[in-house]
Amino acid sequence: MPKTTYFTATSIDGRIADEAGSLDWLFTADRGGEGSSRFPAFYGTVGAFALGATTYEWVLEHEQLLRQPEKWREWYGSTPCWVFTHRELPAVPGADITFVRGDVRPVHDAMAAAAGDRTIWLMGGGELVGRFADEGLLDELVLGVAPVLLTGGAPLLPRRLGSDRLTLTSAEQVGGFAYLTYAVGPA
Secondary structure, eight states, X not given: OOOEEEEEXXXXXXXXXXXXXXXXXXXXXXXXXXXXXXXXXXHTTEEEEXXXXXXXXXXXXXXXXXXXXXXXXXXXTTOOEEEEOSSOOOOOTTOOEEEEOSOHHHHHHHHHHHHTTSEEEEEEOHHHHHHHHHTTOOOEEEEEEEXXXXXXXXXXXXXXXXXXXXXXXXXXXXXXXXXXXEEEOOO
């Protein structure tokens, strides 16, 4: 069974998007690009990934992927992607995207089959990742803590995960970012 990892950036106060649903704060915080330097090595381990509709729509709009679909392939290659949604969303032309809804367990099974021995990446948002955690399908958190405080916005993970389920396995400074890696125990 592949490892399922929530690899994400977060503000010091635990936000993954600001009040407007934007990630622009992250790009400002990562001025020299050092904070995101761990992502390429991580993504090299990924065999499948999932994201929620809000995250997908933000990426579509922010990167203008419907007008420039080649960007998807530049970033994500041919890695299969699952988008959890309750509404119709446009697909990026040429991308291996499956739109799904409902229970995360059967989708996780399909992702695991596609990933083989490679990592399943939960891209976000926090509510979707929480659903995986609720089902005991989350193995690891990798948090790139950005040097910024946001006063509101989308929480990192809108669930309580206690210290009985979280074990710090690594801490590293990368530029102004602190990367914290936690193993997640059973639900």
